Amino acid sequence: MRHIDKTKTTQPDFLLRFRKQNETPVNYGEMRKLENDNGEKYCKCQGTKQERDIGAFEMQLLKEQGFLCAYCNDKIPEYKKVNNQKYCKAKVEHWHPESSVFSIENKLDTDYRNMIICCMGRKAVSKSTEEVEDYGMNKKELHCDTSKKELFMTLDPREKKHINKLKYTENGQIYCIDFEDRKTLKAQYNTIKDKKATLMKYKNGKTGYFLEAKNLTDEELNLAIQHDLEFILNLNTGKLKNDRQTKWNNINSEVSNKFRQPYLLSQQKRQFLNSKISFFDNLDDKGEYEPMCMVKIFYLKQRMKRLNKE
Numbered sequence: 001m002r003h004i005d006k007t008k009t010t011q012p013d014f015l016l017r018f019r020k021q022n023e024t025p026v027n028y029g030e031m032r033k034l035e036n037d038n039g040e041k042y043c044k045c046q047g048t049k050q051e052r053d054i055g056a057f058e059m060q061l062l063k064e065q066g067f068l069c070a071y072c073n074d075k076i077p078e079y080k081k082v083n084n085q086k087y088c089k090a091k092v093e094h095w096h097p098e099s100s101v102f103s104i105e106n107k108l109d110t111d112y113r114n115m116i117i118c119c120m121g122r123k124a125v126s127k128s129t130e131e132v133e134d135y136g137m138n139k140k141e142l143h144c145d146t147s148k149k150e151l152f153m154t155l156d157p158r159e160k161k162h163i164n165k166l167k168y169t170e171n172g173q174i175y176c177i178d179f180e181d182r183k184t185l186k187a188q189y190n191t192i193k194d195k196k197a198t199l200m201k202y203k204n205g206k207t208g209y210f211l212e213a214k215n216l217t218d219e220e221l222n223l224a225i226q227h228d229l230e231f232i233l234n235l236n237t238g239k240l241k242n243d244r245q246t247k248w249n250n251i252n253s254e255v256s257n258k259f260r261q262p263y264l265l266s267q268q269k270r271q272f273l274n275s276k277i278s279f280f281d282n283l284d285d286k287g288e289y290e291p292m293c294m295v296k297i298f299y300l301k302q303r304m305k306r307l308n309k310e
């Protein structure tokens with residue numbers, strides 16, 4: 001998961017105007033109807049097959065994230081062709097749930113800084129069913145925003161501190177802390193939740209829990225992040241794990257091949273690792289990041305640590 005820096009972001013003009021004009025809470029549904037002078041909607045993408053386009057609004061989010069899903073960091077293609085029709089393959093996600101009363105009262109549902117863009121969040125369970133991914137309704141594992149739905153989460157990709165806590169294993173697991181098993185993790189999380197979570201209301205009258213990072217000790221935060229990775233975002237689902245493992249293997253062979261060269265000095269090895277880190281940490285000339293690039297960056301930084309100890 002990459003850090004999404006919303007502090008440097010330029011909020012879209014149409015959105016700022018809309019929020020200014022409306023003293024009382026506005027809502028996301030109304031925002032989506034806004035049009036420019038040519039009668040074209042700013043927000044077009046719904047993440048459903050009825051909507052077949054990407055608006056200027058979604059394009060700004062995509063560019064901000066280098067065309068990666070905010071949670072799984074898989075590539076978000078702008079369009080996918082199905083039966084010669086172009087369908088958009090992105091969903092706008094509200095980190096703070098759009099339908100919470102707090103969100104509406106504080107205009108978070110139309111706050112650009114609360115919005116991130118995500119993949120469709122449906123991966124085929126096994127490779128053999130991959131062909132029917134997306135709009136075919138075969139076996140799926142839900143992840144990212146599609147798994148999170150309207151739940152509250154502690155882990156926040158806009159927080160660098162959270163992102164720096166994330167680690168990866170050679171078999172493609174994303175994790176924050178080692179945990180015994182899912183049942184124990186859930187039980188430990190519930191203990192913290194009972195003690196520290198805030199009860200939140202949704203506009204339909206239902207309630208949910210919000211475990212805010214600022215109220216947690218570092219140990220509790222780590223546990224909550226692990227919980228969110230596993231249970232809210234479901235990021236260790238088979239296909240995502242396989243893809244991360246492939247990334248790990250690729251960078252591992254690349255570095256191993258390089259380091260096998262005879263007479264390579266430690267300094268040259270360091271230079272090589274640094275150049276690779278900077279390559280994966282920057283946008284390419286199309287303005288995109290390599291999908292799941294954080295796996296490679298994590299691997300490279302580990303190699304650097306090992307090298308420095310030698």
Ligand SMILES: [Zn+2]
Nearest residue numbers: 069072119144
């Ligand atoms: Zn995703």
